Amino acid sequence: MAGVIPRYRNAKHAGEVLGFRSGLEEANSKHLEKHGQPVLYETFKIRYAIPLSWHTYTPDFRLVNGILVETKGRWLMEDRAKMLFVKVQYPDLDIRLVFSRGKTPISTGAKTTCAEWAEKHGMKWAEKLIPLEWLREPGPKYSPEEALRRGPVGYQEIFEAQRKVK
Secondary structure (H helix, E strand, O other): OOOOOOOOOOHHHHHHHHOOOOHHHHHHHHHHHHOOOOOOOOOOOOOOOOOOOOOOOOOOEEOOOOOEEEEEOOOOHHHHHHHHHHHHHOOOOOEEEEEOOOOOEOOOOOOOEHHHHHHHOOOOEEEOOOOHHHHHOOOOOOOHHHHHHOOOOOOHHHHHHHHHHO
16 A cells, blocks of 8 residues: 555565665664554665666768668667667767658557657658758758867766776
């Protein structure tokens, strides 16, 4: 039942039921019990991300105006995640998608299509071929090289710490 605090006969019983992994855990359980506190051992979980690891993404095409184009037949989960990581970390890059078929679901049984995914994430997309309009556009404010020099957004502290370790 939600909100009910489990009670144990004693700290030793809590250890047997809950499976303490160390003497320190068991000692603190006894300490809590001695002071009239319930033993709430491992009652919830916290999700966290493992720190960054370095990866490289190579867009399929770079247009003369600085627009980057990724062509996709299958839009796998790993590809979608990679694209979001790159998009978030380098918002000054103009990366666009060309799908072999925009109406294809992103995975078997999915209701979301490749085109819908791109639109949801604010990415321009096309079907089959790079649109001629993309070639005629002036391009992004920053060249891809300038965008990379500006560095990944939101990860400066982590990248600096990793550089110092190397």
